[in-house]
Amino acid sequence: MRAGDLYYDPYDVEIDADPYPVYRRLRDEAPLYHNERLDFWGLSRYEDVVAALKDLRRLTSTRGDILEVVKAAPVMPPGIFINEDPPLHTIHRALVSRMFTPKKIRALEEKVRAFCAACLDPLVGEERFDFVLDIGAELPMRTIGMLFGIPDSEQASLRSTAQRALRNQPGRPLPVTKEKYFDGGNYGEYVKWRVDNPSDDIITELLTLEFTDLSGTVRRLTRQEVQIFVGVIAGAGVETTGRLFGWMGKVLAEHPDQRAELVADPALIPRAVEELLRYEPPGPHVARYVTEDVEFYGQTVPAGSALLLMLSSANHDERQFLDPEQFDIHRDISQHVTFGHGVHFCLGAGLARLEGRIALEEVLKRWPDWEVDLSAARRAPTSTVRGWDSMPALIGRS
Ligand code: HEM
Structure with missing residues (x-):
């Protein structure tokens, strides 16, 4: 369990407040880490994390990709x-990927900007706003809602779905339950409704498109399958993106010089979003189930183990990034693993980048500076994502 006094527990609130010193020690002293008490193995170096994400022969996603789920190793519903x-x-x-092409994402720009304005305009003139509650809990869910064709009249229920998503993740020390993990939100009723009310949206497209399944049969997805797909897209795209905005508020408040550069030259904003994603990944790790013995650094990780791939640590690996602990919007950041790597590379990466860029443009247009009130900020009680439930910004104080 321990290499010297080196101990890493992904559920430990104190470690999670600033995991980077522990990650650094893991990379240097125990690049293959074994936590016997919590019964998992972990990889922390960039190169190893990327190699593991590519190793589809010995590491499977079929037993989940969240540590608690992989440890329970359930057989997932199809x-x-x-x-x-x-x-x-x-x-x-x-x-699904045909619905997330760069062209389709670019076409969303105007609507996402309008959502942002609708979130932010009512706050102009106030002394504070909240990067998570006013943007994070609103924008990703509204954007997904639009893609799903959920009517505007349902915005209130969307908001509560988003808030549930922001809170309903496996926390520490709460173990994840199967029911919670498989809960696709209340999208079932929308899917049912869309069967009789087709429109130009993802749910309708999923309900109607034909494909060849593994047995060679040409068919459509069942309603139940569409509901699961919708749950996966929303589950993967709302909570994670929501957390990005809390980090945006905090990290830019801590780096006012770079924030001023963004105000002076908004063309730098995409770089800033990318560096934010590298520097504070909303999803700190993914996990895989080991299907056959695999060796790292002379040690065997036996079949049946849960292997934690520490994306946040990989993004701070000095073997890969120069001065990784510095937030620097001018660095070359194309290689971070915040969106994973390989066949499961995040399908919504383009959408998350679009939302991040537009939100930052719209925030900086209205408020070129702010401080964050860390005494009132609230950490998210979860280990699946890393971030904030609330990140209040005091406007014009810096
Ligand atoms: C997959 C992170 C936003 C949809 C992933 C994976 C990561 C990730 C690390 C790989 C999981 C694995 O290998 O097991 C993030 C982060 C986001 C974000 C940090 C925001 C900052 C989104 C958005 C959407 C989305 C906005 C959709 C609208 C998906 C889907 C997958 C995925 C569908 C599964 C892809 C597959 O298995 O082929 N995401 N994601 N994500 N993400 Fe994202």
């Missing part, structure tokens, strides 16, 4: 494509 391996994953992912 359709949760984030928890499938090729060839089934390839077929299912292809159905």
Whole structure:
């Protein structure tokens, strides 16, 4: 369990407040880490994390990709494509990826900007706003809601779904339950409604498109399968993106010089979003189930183990990034693993980047400076994502 006094517990609130010193020690002293008490293995170096994400032969996603789930190793219901391996994953992912092409994402720009304005305009003239409650809990869910074709009249219920998503993740020390993990939100009723009310949206497209399944049969997805797909997309895209905004408020308040550069030259904003994603990944790790013995650094990780891949640590690996502990919007950041790597690379990366860029543009237009009130900020009680439930900004104080 311990290498010297080196101990890493992904559920430990104190470690989680600033995990980077522990990550650094793990990379240097125990690049393959074994926590016997919590019964998992972990990789922390960039190179190893990327190699593991590519190792589809010995590491499977079919027993979940969140540590608690992988440890319980349930057999997943079909359709949760984030928890499938090729060839089934390839077929299912292809159905969704055609809806997330760069062209389709670019076409959302105007609407996402309008959502942002609707969130931020009512706050102009106030002394404070909240990066998580006013942007994080609103924008990602509204954007997904629009893609799903959920009517405007349902915005109130969308908001509560988003808030549940922001809180309903496996926390520490709460173990994840199967029910919670498989809960696809209340999207079932929308899917049912869309069957009789088709429109130009993802749910309608998923309900109607034809594909060749593993057995060679040409068919459509069942309503139940569509509901699962919708749950996967919303589950993967709302909570994570929501957390990005809390980090945005905090990190830019801590780096006022770089924030001023963004105000002076908004063309730098995409770089700033990318560096934010590298510096404070909303999803600190993913996990895999080991299907056959695999060796790292002369030690065998036996089949049946849970292996934690520490994305945040990889993003701070000095073997890969110069001065990784510095937030620097001018660095070359193309290689971070915040969105994973390989076949499961985040399908919504383009959308998250778009939301991050537009929100930052719109915030900086209205408020070029702010301080954050860390005494009132609230950490999110979860280990699946790392971030804040609330990040209040005091406007014009810096
Ligand atoms: C997959 C992170 C936003 C949809 C992933 C994975 C990561 C990730 C690390 C890989 C999981 C694995 O390998 O097990 C993030 C972060 C986001 C974000 C940090 C925001 C900052 C989004 C958005 C959407 C989305 C906005 C959709 C609208 C998905 C889907 C997958 C995925 C569907 C599964 C892909 C597959 O299995 O082929 N995401 N994500 N994500 N993400 Fe994201």
